[in-house]
Each structure stands twice: as structure tokens, then as C-alpha cells.
Amino acid sequence: MKPTICDLEPAHLADARRLLSQAFAADPYLVAALPDPRRRARALPMLFGAVLDNARQHGSVRVTLDPGTHELAGVAAWAWWPHVGLGLLTSVRHGLATLPLVVGVRDTARLDRLNRTHEAAHRRLAPAKHRYLHAIGVAPGHQGAGVGSALLLDGLADADAAGVPTYLETHRAENVRLYERYGYELVQELRPGDLHARCMLRPARQP
Template sequence: MDMGIGQKIRQAGESDREALERLVTEAFMDDPVSTWVFPDTEQRRAMNAPFFGVFIDTAFSEGRIDILEDGSAAALWLQIPAGEPDGDDDTGARMRAATDPDNERTEIIPRLTDAVHPHDRAHEYLLLIAVSPEHQGKGLGRALVAPVLERCDREGIPAYLEASSERSSRLYERLGFAFTQKPIELPDGPQMWPMWREPQGG
């Protein structure tokens, strides 16, 4: 599917893992939340791939990953059913084990986001969008999520995400997302913004 950006969007598979790890490493080097988790630049460059790799694993096993054919951008999605999830989420523990067992910040983010994640209605959950730095600001993120949001509108399904920067929250507002409540406050760190999108049109 070509969304007017000169290249096609396809669903990623396991053969794309190395490219995805390179992409998240570079895409989140200057991200406020990633910088808070790993303040040291060299550690962040080494840890971004295994840290976000937990999300990649989850999307491969439980959701989907849409990627541009040149690998410059990707979006990770999960379909969340209505109702409280069964059992405890071990995402934070896996992130800590995969990166730095001495860094408790690796576990804080999933714990805080889980606490506010709505579960009363089934929805599409955008785990993250990663766009390589040299292509940011060109509309690739918008193009990547547009097909899923169009399907949400056709099928009457809401969508949810947590924005990790004010810049990204403004993009999501233009796509129809709205803030659900007060921001998530990371201890001595930046904010994250839970955002919900009702199906539109029709």
C-alpha cells in the first residue's frame, strides 16, 4: 500500500528484526523518555535496541508491525480486548532484564502506563512509531498509521497510545487523538500523554 509517500507499507516479519532494532536505536536517541531511562548517550545507543526490542517481540507475537519498504519508519500495534487483562504484565521486568538490571527506570514506564491504560472497550493500541532521524518531519509517521485508523473508522473501533513528547502529541491530535487525563509524570523526568481516539466519520 502506497500512502502517497513514494513507497509501500508492508507488514514486517522476523527477517526484519535487525532493521527494526537499528531503526528504534536511532529514532529514540533524542526522545525525552528514552533519554530519561538511559541518560548516558553511549549507554542509550547500546540499550535502545534491547529495550524497545521487548515491544518488537510483543508486536510480533501478539500484534503487527507495519514498516516502510526502505525501513525508514515502522509502527507497532496491538489489538486490546475489552476487560481487565489476565495475570500480571511482565513487560517492565523483561525490559530491565534485557538492558540494565540495576536501572529501575526500565521498569517504571510500563508500570505507570499500565496503571492508566483503559480496558473498558476493545481498541487498537499504538505501542510506538519509529522514524529514522533523517526522515522525521516528512509525514511518514502519519502515513504509516493512516491505514489502521481508516480501518478503525470503518469498523467503529477506538485507538489508544501514550505520546512520549509534546511534538508527537501534536501529531496525534491532528490524527484525531485527544488527551484522556492528566499526563503521566515520570519521577524527576518528562511527561507522557495518554491519548484516545474515537472512530470518526460515518
């Protein structure tokens, strides 16, 4: 059965933050920036709280719900250009100013350097109006059921209706071919330190 997709309701915000934190717990980008797993686990809800808040204000957060339990099955956070980075007010609101107290000064600085590297490439590769897939995640019990694909297609349809391209980064090699099936093109590879990022852009299509 095709997943039903809707906007994130405030009542599910904490669940969405938790789902994305679990989905990205072993993401190479976050592991490289925050190598200590306990510190990373404490930091991820703060980081994804800011991501979700930014997307709710300057884009959309789309979710699917389990038809039986009505719990979140998947989350996709999209942001519209130029609001593709986390602004100062959003960061402060979600406690990111206190991140050094959670993960330490060294890890905070490493995360900041990686963010700046990625954001510089993003603005260079996609300088015009576009839609940015900041995060997409699926709950463990719903993986392989088409939830992620449905959320991705939902966002792409929205971008196509607006006549704008979409942009994303992935740090997993196996994801490149998956995104290529949906029309994304690999436009640049970044190698900051031991990390390998793939920057991908999908041109707008006629809806």
C-alpha cells in the same frame, strides 16, 4: 509519491529494531529511565526487540520501504488490547531479564516504575478493546516525506475497520497538536518525577 506500506518481513526485523532504537535514542521517556547514553544505546535494541515481537504476535508491525534501496524508511508497532504490555515470556525471550547487567539495577528499577505508572494509566483510560500505538519511527533520511503520517493513517484505518479506538502516549509537547489533527484527544497528563506524559485516545470512526 505515497509511501507503500506492508507487514514487516522477518528479514527486516533487525533493521526495524535498529530504526526504532535510533528514533527513540533521545526520547524523554527513555532518557528519564536510562540517563546514561551509552547504557541506553545498549538497552534500546533489547527493548524494541521485545516491542516488535509483542506487536507481531498480538497486533501488527507495518513498515514502509525506500523504493530505490528497499531499506526500511519507517516502522509502526501496534498491539491489540489486552496485549499492550510486554509479558514475561516476551521479556525473557529478548533478554530483558539480563537488563540489570546492561544498565544497572537502579536504572532497571526506574524503568520498571515508569512502565508501571504508564501501564496503570493506560488500563484505566482505555479499559475496553482497542489498538495501542506502541512505537512509530521514521529513518532520518525519510523524515518530512509523509512516512510517519502514512503509517499512522494505515493503523487508524485498520482500527476503524474493526470499530475500536486507539490509544498512545507521547512525551513531547509538540506531538500533541499533530495527533489531535488525526482525531486523538488528550485524556490525561502524567507527571512521574520530571517526566511529562500525554495520554491520548482516538474514538473509532466509521470507515
